[in-house]
Amino acid sequence: MHSTWEDNLSRLRANDHHYIAELPQENRPGYQYVGTDAGEEFFTDEEGKVYLVKDEMDTSYEMQPFLRELHVIIGISSVQEISSLIEHSNKNSYFLIVEPNPSFFLYAMQHKQMEFLRRKNVCVVANHNMDDIANLLFSYIQQFPILTRARNLRVYPTYFYRTYKMNIVTHTAQEVIKAVKYMAGSIGNSVEDALIGTYNNLHNVPYILTSENVSRFKDIYRGMPAIIVAAGPSLDKNIHHLKQNQSNAIIIAVDTIVERLLQEGITPDFVTSIERIEEVYLYFYKDKYIPECVSLIAPPVLSPNVFSTFKGRRIMPFREGMIEYNWLQEMLGLPDDIFINIGKSSAHVAFGFAAYTGSFPIILIGQDLAYGEDGMKSHTSGTIYEKKDIPIYQEFVEVEGYYGGRVRSNVIWNSFREWIELQIYEHQYAVINATEGGAKIKYTTQMTLQEAISTYCTSPLSKKELLGQTSYYTYDTHSAIEKIEMEINNFQEILDKCQQIYQMINGLKIKSSMNQKSLMSCLQKLEEANVIIEYIKHHPLWVTIMQAEVVTCYWKLYAIEERLLPETLTENQEIIVHFLQAFSFVVDQVITFMKSTVDQLKAGNVTTK
Numbered sequence: 001m002h003s004t005w006e007d008n009l010s011r012l013r014a015n016d017h018h019y020i021a022e023l024p025q026e027n028r029p030g031y032q033y034v035g036t037d038a039g040e041e042f043f044t045d046e047e048g049k050v051y052l053v054k055d056e057m058d059t060s061y062e063m064q065p066f067l068r069e070l071h072v073i074i075g076i077s078s079v080q081e082i083s084s085l086i087e088h089s090n091k092n093s094y095f096l097i098v099e100p101n102p103s104f105f106l107y108a109m110q111h112k113q114m115e116f117l118r119r120k121n122v123c124v125v126a127n128h129n130m131d132d133i134a135n136l137l138f139s140y141i142q143q144f145p146i147l148t149r150a151r152n153l154r155v156y157p158t159y160f161y162r163t164y165k166m167n168i169v170t171h172t173a174q175e176v177i178k179a180v181k182y183m184a185g186s187i188g189n190s191v192e193d194a195l196i197g198t199y200n201n202l203h204n205v206p207y208i209l210t211s212e213n214v215s216r217f218k219d220i221y222r223g224m225p226a227i228i229v230a231a232g233p234s235l236d237k238n239i240h241h242l243k244q245n246q247s248n249a250i251i252i253a254v255d256t257i258v259e260r261l262l263q264e265g266i267t268p269d270f271v272t273s274i275e276r277i278e279e280v281y282l283y284f285y286k287d288k289y290i291p292e293c294v295s296l297i298a299p300p301v302l303s304p305n306v307f308s309t310f311k312g313r314r315i316m317p318f319r320e321g322m323i324e325y326n327w328l329q330e331m332l333g334l335p336d337d338i339f340i341n342i343g344k345s346s347a348h349v350a351f352g353f354a355a356y357t358g359s360f361p362i363i364l365i366g367q368d369l370a371y372g373e374d375g376m377k378s379h380t381s382g383t384i385y386e387k388k389d390i391p392i393y394q395e396f397v398e399v400e401g402y403y404g405g406r407v408r409s410n411v412i413w414n415s416f417r418e419w420i421e422l423q424i425y426e427h428q429y430a431v432i433n434a435t436e437g438g439a440k441i442k443y444t445t446q447m448t449l450q451e452a453i454s455t456y457c458t459s460p461l462s463k464k465e466l467l468g469q470t471s472y473y474t475y476d477t478h479s480a481i482e483k484i485e486m487e488i489n490n491f492q493e494i495l496d497k498c499q500q501i502y503q504m505i506n507g508l509k510i511k512s513s514m515n516q517k518s519l520m521s522c523l524q525k526l527e528e529a530n531v532i533i534e535y536i537k538h539h540p541l542w543v544t545i546m547q548a549e550v551v552t553c554y555w556k557l558y559a560i561e562e563r564l565l566p567e568t569l570t571e572n573q574e575i576i577v578h579f580l581q582a583f584s585f586v587v588d589q590v591i592t593f594m595k596s597t598v599d600q601l602k603a604g605n606v607t608t609k
Helices: 004-013 079-087 102-111 130-141 159-164 166-184 191-203 205-209 255-263 278-284 304-309 324-332 346-356 411-427 449-456 463-467 477-506 516-537 540-545 547-558 566-603
Strands: 032-037 040-044 050-053 070-074 094-099 122-126 153-157 226-229 250-254 270-272 295-297 362-365 396-400 406-410 431-433
Touching: 004 102, 032 102, 050 159, 070 079, 070 166, 079 094, 094 102, 122 130, 130 166, 130 411, 153 166, 159 166, 191 205, 191 324, 191 540, 191 547, 191 566, 205 304, 205 324, 205 477, 205 566, 226 346, 250 255, 250 346, 255 270, 255 278, 270 346, 278 304, 295 346, 324 477, 324 540, 346 362, 346 411, 362 449, 396 411, 406 411, 477 516, 477 566, 516 540, 516 547, 516 566, 540 547, 540 566, 547 566
Parallel strands: 070 094, 070 153, 094 122, 226 250, 226 362, 250 270, 270 295, 362 431
Antiparallel strands: 032 040, 040 050, 396 406
């Protein structure tokens, strides 16, 4: 006969969605079970305080059985309470159970039969470290079924937490909301922006094929210090330390600061860019003098004008996690090791490249991610932001400062900081924050730039010789053309299918007088759009371009009650028709882009740099 522990362990193993931290040592303080009276359990904490723990539903929590929701449940020991919540919710809802006290998790594992652990729509996060929980939330919410329900997010504290530990409930809720907001901002650009990116990616194919082989840079600077130069206002304090030490470190500069560095007599080894908009070319590259010894690190999403005019080496990493680039890699027959985690900003590109090359340590300067001491200055002097009235995102937030206290930042910069912190946390990179101002970046060591240079940048590096060891790609133009043309034919087929389904759904006449059989027939026709949605979800190019549109479509659909009524079907019809129109337009545009790419490759007029 199996024990309760073995039964629950078997259930956990049957569901790979759970995140269970390493169990704590025996001597770790926690809550101890002391007895049961009339079905109510009693626990004591390490100070001997007694807590009554009931298995009792919160009657103020309004159930919504017709809505597909994401329930975040705080606490696992009230098993009947959780089971009742799951049973009375919509069968297509998802449930995230967070238990920050390992002692409660262990008790439940040993004494409570938790049948719900097997359910694929249930995930348990058991971890005493709130930082770990916060980072796990990011991983969980980015899953497609969870993200599509995130607009219907609800937090449910079980009896113990809502009675005694509302501070933990509040903190957890804030972390969940932060994760949802972050993921909502990361689901991709609008269809219009996505098409610009796809246009650039495809029109840059000749430049990709004739650029430096990214995989040859893997660990090329292992053990060598890299200084990432961003354009924050604090750079005015310490930029002068770079000039006399520039040969002793790999200097990677964001595009905004290159002109200022050159004016100071500092020649960076690399410049980074990431934005797809034409202004990047106009502001930082058009008619600008950048020595040929400076190499460009930028994904192919940039304007083709940048790559066509840049005189130095082109290094064009594919963005890790963007599966559109898996598709492009397959089309072009490129090596596997060309993906770099380059985040969402030019500084992220620099950070990702430094990590990829094995640099140690990574030293950050000008990485304020906050306004200057006056609360208004956004960039250091000598940048385009002094010459042009360029709007800065203005949703302000206050964050912990480099020197303590609170400093003024904005939502975008704050998300940039969180990305850096997540990379350091997950990969344990050695990072020195020598910005000497701005926002505090967790998991970094703070020191002045002068201290960082005297500690780590003590002798000249063989940078030119190491660059000489890199090489260009080898590629087969005929094979690439053949694969692209085959994909064009595949896309034309799905476009024809999409337009056929659109005509059928758009022509549906849903009437208030319809009986249940007629309404079910209409629902079945609406569900034919799932063929297109499933195709998009499983194709790396379309899931990238259409991700924001798909998620938004689901948010709208899941805001409608799951009931077979004329009014709910009509709402569904309007949303689906709009979606199919958008996808048809996008496919037609991409086919045109791909035909142009084939013409470019056949012309064969791009050379290596």
